[in-house]
């Protein structure tokens with residue numbers, strides 16, 4: 001099985017942070033999403049938070065994992081997550097430059113190959129993200145366990161004039177492709193989201209200014225600061 005490299009698409013104000021590598025020589029001068037290798041047994045979310053703290057001296061909260069993974073050489077694979085800053089300003093210690101890129105600037109830098117397949121979903125997230133994936137008050141995640149349900153929820157929200165975007169969640173501590181719920185990020189009011197949660201038997205996960213879940217905490221579905229699920233329906 002390939003070892004996992006995790007990378008963060010840190011989003012703020014509709015822009016994503018890209019970082020320029022200094023090593024090894026063949027990758028120096030090329031751009032990546034900051035991150036690094038998971039330690040043996042280390043959950044991807046915890047690894048990513050650790051790597052970002054080490055490399056950029058700031059704290060992040062992972063908000064959603066982008067779909068899929070890409071091979072790095074023969075031995076590793078890359079996974080990438082949307083994240084938001086929860087403390088500090090990114091200050092590179094291993095990269096020689098960082099840039100905040102708007103969606104239409106994503107193609108202006110020379111990304112490492114394994115990062116490129118993530119760019120379309122990232123671009124989409126950024127385009128919809130000033131209030132969505134970048135976090136901030138008013139962002140909600142409707143969590144469902146079926147892709148069709150997620151797409152149906154997204155369609156309903158958009159038909160009602162709200163922003164909505166389907167992303168694949170990866171549970172904290174979970175490193176297996178099964179049982180990852182689907183999330184619909186939306187700016188719809190709680191009441192509307194609750195109706196859909198009820199109908200599609202999901203969870204409502206509100207992103208408010210709360211401490212990020214810490215590494216090593218018990219597996220929690222889906223690392224929610226707040227959940228609303230009606231049982232009387």
Ligand SMILES: Nc1nc2c([nH]c(=O)n2[C@H]2C[C@H](O)[C@@H](COP(=O)(O)OP(=O)(O)OP(=O)(O)O)O2)c(=O)[nH]1
Pocket residue numbers: 005006007027032033034035036037038051072076078112113114115
């Ligand atoms: N961090 C990161 N690495 C990437 C990306 N895309 C990509 O191909 N890689 C490759 C470059 C490296 O070969 C490998 C990650 O190595 P790294 O040097 O960042 O990992 P690390 O901080 O854990 O370093 P180390 O333990 O090897 O010292 O994955 C990306 O977006 N972010």
